[in-house]
Amino acid sequence: MTTASGLRLAMVSRDESPRVDEARRELLEFLLREYGLTVPSYSTPDDFNPSPDEPLDLVVALGGDGTILRTCRQLGQHQRPMLGVNLGRLGFLADLSPTEFCERFPRFVAREYQVVHHLMYSCRWQNRAGQEETWLGLNEVAVLAGAALCLLRIQLEIDGERVTQYSCDGLIVSTPVGSTAHSLAAGGPILRQDLSAFVITPICPHTLTNRPVVDRADSVYRLTVPDAPPGTMLVVDGQIKHPLEPGDVVEIRQAPVTFQLARLKDHSYYTTLRRKLGWSGQPLYGGQGAE
Structure with missing residues (x-):
């Protein structure tokens, strides 16, 4: 033996x-x-x-x-x-x-074999009352219309700078590992899994100039839905689902740990x-x- x-x-x-x-x-x-x-x-x-x-x-x-x-x-x-x-x-x-x-x-x-390190993210949700929760994830954070079944207006800030307001069915902030998941289905690019970056992909944007954006992993991404209709949902890695209300803030940033994948x-x-x-x-x- x-x-x-x-x-x-x-x-x-x-x-x-x-x-x-x-x-x-x-x-x-x-x-x-x-x-x-x-x-x-x-x-x-x-x-x-x-x-x-x-x-x-x-x-x-x-x-x-x-x-x-x-x-x-x-x-x-x-x-x-x-x-x-x-x-x-x-x-x-x-x-x-x-x-x-x-x-x-x-x-x-x-x-x-070798152990390859991949970007993970930390997603923090906070409401107007100061309640907050934080999740660790590997694939993506998505803000979705969910049961609202209507257009969302999602505001994006990166490192405190206003980027744009998306009119869309949802918005995905994905890691390179997650770029071949929901983001790819929504028309986002495929990123090499070992890159240090996030990709922001709108779902069915109502403006043709709103295209996927790739940006630095060490930036802070802030999402808000000022007039979030009932049923709007925050989804972490497709597994954690949390309702979003007007005034809620979602922040995504690079996690202090990495996903370790063993590869031959x-x-x-x-x-x-x-x-x-x-x-x-x-x-x-x-x-x-x-x-």
Whole structure:
């Protein structure tokens, strides 16, 4: 039996559904049988609360990109290197299948991986009464019309300077990691995941000159909706939803911690983009050379 000397792991699952539970059991049995590793396992990200001084080389997130987002937020100010194992469609972060995880695990044992640090953000909400709440996130902050089902007028300030007032169905402030999520669907650009920047993307802007804007990560972004209709919603990473009222202020800034993603050294971000987005290089229809 090969022993994975010194490699310290924990496994966090998306949920306790039969499909996820079976995949977790098979991976745990593989790690014990082939490498002599007894790995602590957690049924959901909410159950995962390691102490700040607990040594962990890798946190294996079993489920998909959403599982990584939840686990990342759960770790708070004490981020650990994470490795995503996808149980559904190919993810941008969780891009290994269970089979690929088993095939490539010897390379992780041999420390043939690198830990890449990615921008995270801190989102602070405050109302007129002085109540406030702060969330840590990885993908994006969105202000959405939600149940209001009407046009929003969202004011944007960057570092205290008024930028513009958007007339739109919503506004997204995204990290590079989140640029391939909601922001991309709304027409925003794809940013390399290791860039230090935010992208501001309006959703269905009612002025054609309102285009996505890319700006510095060390700036402070302030959003207000002065006449927010009932149903207006603040959404953090697509998972936390908080109602917005007139006079509420949303501030987004670079977090003091980074998301740590474990990647094999020959990993290619553009290979993931080609696989995920169907960038095959072949014409989709008609034209010379089409098959």
